[in-house]
Every structure is written in structure tokens, then in C-alpha cells.
Amino acid sequence: MKTKKIKTMDANDEKLCMIFQKFGYTRSVSKLMLYFMHNKNGISRDIEQTTGLRQPEVSTGICILRALNIVSVKEIEKKSRGKGRPTFEYTMKLSMKDLIKIISDRASKHILEIQKNIDDMNNLVKDIKFGEE
Numbered sequence: 001m002k003t004k005k006i007k008t009m010d011a012n013d014e015k016l017c018m019i020f021q022k023f024g025y026t027r028s029v030s031k032l033m034l035y036f037m038h039n040k041n042g043i044s045r046d047i048e049q050t051t052g053l054r055q056p057e058v059s060t061g062i063c064i065l066r067a068l069n070i071v072s073v074k075e076i077e078k079k080s081r082g083k084g085r086p087t088f089e090y091t092m093k094l095s096m097k098d099l100i101k102i103i104s105d106r107a108s109k110h111i112l113e114i115q116k117n118i119d120d121m122n123n124l125v126k127d128i129k130f131g132e133e
Contacts, residue, residue, distance in 0.1 A: 007038070007039075007050050008050060008052075009031070009034065009050070009051065009052070013034050013038075016030075016034060017030045017031055017034055018030075020033060020034075020103065023103060023106065023107050023110075024106075024110070025103075026061070026064075028051075028053050028057040028058070028060060028061035029061045029064050029065065031051040031052070031053055031061070032047065032051065032053075032058070032061040032062065032065060032071075033065070033070070033099065033103075034051075035047055035050055035051050036065075036070075036071065036090075036092035036099075037092075037096050037099070039092075040091065040092055041089055041090060041091040041092065042089070042090055043076070043087055043088065043089055043090070044058050044059070044062075044087075044088065044090075047090070062090055068102075069093065070092065070093060070094055070099065070102075071090050071091065071092060071093060072090070072091050072093050073088050073089070073090055073091075074088065074089050074091065075087070075088055075089075076088065076089045
């Protein structure tokens with residue numbers, strides 16, 4: 001039997017994952033972004049082992065990252081005679097710096113939207129006289 005070293009997330013990765021979740025990303029997408037920060041590419045099986053995600057979580061998260069144009073996919077192995085599932089390689093399309101910029105910009109935009117809503121609310125309620133009809 002072969003021995004294979006499996007990378008796992010450390011305490012700093014877990015903290016960063018929690019921060020991504022606070023920015024509105026799901027747990028699976030957060031773990032996948034961290035995986036791709038450490039690894040330029042990977043196949044589903046390696047991603048599952050490293051992140052602790054199950055296959056459906058990896059697939060769903062990859063779909064989201066592909067829609068955000070962060071990850072690309074390439075079929076690397078076709079099973080013979082049409083049996084079994086093909087193997088796909090997922091590759092990070094951005095640098096870590098660009099990914100962090102996207103996350104930061106999205107969070108900044110959200111903060112501005114919240115501040116605008118607070119200002120609108122304050123402007124609308126200032127003319128209401130509490131308890132009077």
C-alpha cells in the first residue's frame with residue numbers, strides 16, 4: 001500500500017475561513033478559496049481530503065467559483081469504454097492578491113449599501129412623531 005501525505009487546514013486557515021464566511025461566502029466556498037490559495041490546481045478527490053468537504057459540497061462550491069470566474073475546469077482523464085466518472089482538474093484563474101481584492105471590494109460595496117440604508121432610514125423616520133396620530 002502507498003503512503004500519501006495529505007495537507008490539511010491549520011488554525012490560521014480556519015480563522016481565514018471564518019472571516020470569508022462573515023463576508024457572506026458559504027463554508028464550502030470559503031474552504032475552496034483557501035484550498036486554491038495554497039494550491040494552484042487540484043482534482044476533486046485531493047480537494048475533498050484537504051478541505052474535509054464531501055464531494056457534493058466540492059461540486060457545489062466549484063460551480064459557484066466558476067460562476068464568479070475564479071476557477072476553471074479541465075477534463076484530464078476519460079474512463080475507458082464510457083464506464084466511471086471522468087476526472088476533472090480545477091485551476092485557480094486569479095492570483096491570491098486578485099482574489100483578496102475581489103473579496104475586499106465586495107465587502108466594501110456591502111458596507112456602503114448598509115450605510116446608505118441607515119441614512120435613508122434616519123431621513124424617513126425623523127418626520128415621524130412618535131405616539132401622535
